[in-house]
Amino acid sequence: MIPAAFDYLRPATLDEAIALLELHGADAKVLAGGHSLVPVMKLRLAQPKTVIDISSVADLSYVREQGDKIAIGAMTTHYDIEASPLLRDTCPLLTELAPQIGDAQVRNRGTIGGSLVHADPAADWPAAILALDADLEIAGSNGRRAVKATEFFVGMMETVVQSSEILCEIRVPTTARSVAYVKFAQRASGFAIAGVAVVVDGANKTVSVGVTGVAARPYRALAVESVLRGKVLNRDAIDQAAGIAAEGVEPLDDIHASAAFRAHLVQVNTRRALEVAVSRG
Structure with a gap:
């Protein structure tokens, strides 16, 4: 599909880009790599009157x-x-x-x-x-x-x-090597249906767990982190914690996966990510 008509601006500095955003307000959108904005523009789910391309802005890539x-x-x-x-x-x-x-x-x-x-x-x-x-x-x-x-x-x-x-x-x-990311992806796009990132801090006996693809917004699995705080990360502890990875969230229900399947996947991938991270510690 073809996007709606728009004006294209390409500032050279961050200050110039911000000034253009101030000038054009909510009618403007920032274009970075284009792989998020352009597809929704082509579907006309987004119809900005002005696109501000920041790819030429110095010192934003490092x-x-x-x-x-x-x-x-x-x-x-x-x-x-x-x-x-x-x-x-x-x-x-x-x-x-x-x-x-x-x-x-x-x-x-x-x-x-x-x-x-x-x-x-x-x-x-x-x-x-x-x-x-x-x-x-x-x-x-x-x-x-x-x-x-x-x-x-x-x-x-x-x-x-x-x-x-x-x-x-x-x-x-900076972290140790005791980290892991495990996801179940939508085949055509590679987007996460249930993705789990884990950081294990062995010295402080803490775990951080980030989840994407499951709910309307990504979240920290705080219940999992709380259960594992101060514990030895053996199989029983990991299984217990993974079982509550969807606690407190409302899983999405769409053409890619039901809410029940997402709730199951996040438990499976939390267990797998924890096991991988621990094995690298």
Whole structure:
């Protein structure tokens, strides 16, 4: 299908992009890699009057150390994350997840920031960002603000990023190798029907679990984390915790999977992800 007519703008700086968003308001959309926005425009589910392409904005694509964290520019592609030696050594959950996104074409054009702001309930990145308890930096006309991953997603395809703001950076902690991402995917698209990211902190005897694809928005499986806190992660403890991975959420029910099947899958994948992460510790 063909999108509705729109004006195309391509700012060279972040300040210019923000000024254009202020000028055009809710009638404008930001274009990053295009793999989230363009398909919905072609279906005319989104009909912005102005598209602001930020692919030429300097210094929004990088992976670098920043204090005790790793900073990732919002325009960093999925492939650049997959291929990053720094992330492979310091935050391996991201390099494990990246190659599971879509196909080679999507990974070479799609960006982590675009995916996060689009907030598709079946996207992969949110599970890892939640499990890592990442910080996300958002730029607007009033300056910059940082929000925690647990506060970033507010509904189906909705985040705290306002229409005049741009997500510019994601900061993640360094971790041990005791991490894992396990998903059951929709075959044609690769989107998650139930994706579970796990970070096991053996030293502090804590576990962080991020879930995507199951509910209208990604979530931290807090009940699982609570049950496992301070415990030895043996088979019985993992089985008990995985059994409550859908606690407190309303699973989606659609053409891809019933609510009951999603609730079952999240339990299975939580158990599998925990077992894999523990085996790597």
